[in-house]
Amino acid sequence: MPDAVPQNAGFMVAAYITTAVILVGYAVTLYRRTLKP
Amino acid sequence: MRLLRAGRWITVLGFVLLAGVYLRALAFTPVERSQGLAQKIFYLHVPAAIWAETAMVLVGLASVFYLFLKDPRLDRFAEASAEVGTVFAAIVLTTGPIWGKPIWGTWWSWDARLTFTLFLFLLYAGYLLLRGAVADPGARRRYAAVLGICGMCLVPFIHFSVYLFRTLHPMPIVLKPSAPSLPGSMLATWLFSLSVFTLLYVAFVMQRYALGLLREPAAGSEGLHA
Numbered sequence: 001m002p003d004a005v006p007q008n009a010g011f012m013v014a015a016y017i018t019t020a021v022i023l024v025g026y027a028v029t030l031y032r033r034t035l036k037p
Numbered sequence: 038m039r040l041l042r043a044g045r046w047i048t049v050l051g052f053v054l055l056a057g058v059y060l061r062a063l064a065f066t067p068v069e070r071s072q073g074l075a076q077k078i079f080y081l082h083v084p085a086a087i088w089a090e091t092a093m094v095l096v097g098l099a100s101v102f103y104l105f106l107k108d109p110r111l112d113r114f115a116e117a118s119a120e121v122g123t124v125f126a127a128i129v130l131t132t133g134p135i136w137g138k139p140i141w142g143t144w145w146s147w148d149a150r151l152t153f154t155l156f157l158f159l160l161y162a163g164y165l166l167l168r169g170a171v172a173d174p175g176a177r178r179r180y181a182a183v184l185g186i187c188g189m190c191l192v193p194f195i196h197f198s199v200y201l202f203r204t205l206h207p208m209p210i211v212l213k214p215s216a217p218s219l220p221g222s223m224l225a226t227w228l229f230s231l232s233v234f235t236l237l238y239v240a241f242v243m244q245r246y247a248l249g250l251l252r253e254p255a256a257g258s259e260g261l262h263a
Contacts, residue, residue, distance in 0.1 A: 006073035008139035015078040015135040016059060019085070019128050023055070023237065026124045027048050030244045034041055034251065 040250075044243030051237040058230045066226045078136040080226055083211070084234035085128035086154070090192045092122025092238065093157060096164070097189020100182035109253075112178040115185050116168060117245035121238055123161040130158055141205060149202035153195040160188045 062080045069076035096115045103111040133151065134144040145151065164184050171177035194201070199208050211217045217224055 003070070005068060005070055006075070006139065008073045008075040011135050011139045012074040012077050015081060015132040016063075018131045018135065019081045020055075020059075022124060022128050022131070024052070026121075026241065027052070030048075030241065030248065031045070034244065034248050 038247065040243055041247035044240050044247060047236060047240035047243065051233060051240050054233045054236065058226070058233050061229060062226050066222055067220070069223075072140055075136055075139045078132050080230045082129060082132040082136060083227065084231040085125045085132065087212070087231065088234050088238045089122050089125040089129050089154075089157065090195060092118045092125060093161070093185075093188045094192050096122065096185040097192075100185035100189075103178065103182050109178070112182070113246055113249040113253075114242070115181065116249055117242045119161055119164050119185065119188075120245050121241040123158065123165065124241070125234070125238070126154070126158040126161055129154055146205050148204040148206060149198040150195065150204050150206035153191065153198050157188070157191060157195060160184070160191060164188065 058080065062077050066077065066080075068074060095118045099111045099115040099118065102108070103115065133154070137146070138144050164181060167184055168177055168181050171180055198204060199206055210219055211224070211227060219227065
């Protein structure tokens with residue numbers, strides 16, 4: 001009988017959200033800084 | 038503002054493709070049996086780590102050439118690459134502990150790979166702080182170039198730390214002399230993610246380079262309309 005797969009989906013979701021927030025956040029700051037005169 | 042506009046469009050394309058990476062990684066890539074879904078963090082963590090390190094190597098190379106050629110474009114590129122590298126290093130330092138907690142049972146361990154990576158992030162932060170602290174442009178560029186070269190010298194230690202020291206961090210499974218130890222579908226997802234992170238690095242650097250030009254009125258429209 002195969003071992004059960006660890007149930008740790010929450011960590012994966014947290015990492016994917018964190019990455020998206022960092023990348024989108026940086027893109028937004030770049031956009032806003034280039035708008036300033 | 039051609040460079041800036043192109044950078045923005047490539048960023049948009051990069052985010053659309055990043056959504057594709059998420060979809061492929063989450064829905065169309067098999068789950069690794071021993072680590073479970075947390076293994077899928079690998080598809081973001083490793084490409085971010087590769088670009089966090091590569092960005093510092095490019096900062097160092099641009100700095101070496103700047104010290105010889107005194108071309109402000111090299112300094113501007115180094116500044117842009119350092120800022121984008123900081124962003125990728127931040128991703129590495131957040132996704133790594135999120136993976137470590139379920140797999141190692143701890144968020145952080147002071148082993149060589151993790152400590153060197155934290156040191157890389159602090160070097161990036163120091164580099165950017167130094168640039169903001171020195172008012173004289175000539176001195177700022179020289180000091181930053183020296184620190185950038187020091188940062189570049191750190192990168193081989195990060196990459197080879199798993200061979201040089203006893204460390205908790207897994208050994209390379211893709212970037213190693215022998216063939217990658219990943220099944221084809223996982224390797225394809227990883228390569229797709231690496232391509233998207235490469236595109237995002239290029240797009241961010243283009244925008245940050247253009248921002249550097251905008252902040253230097255004396256530089257006029259050099260490069261922006263090129």
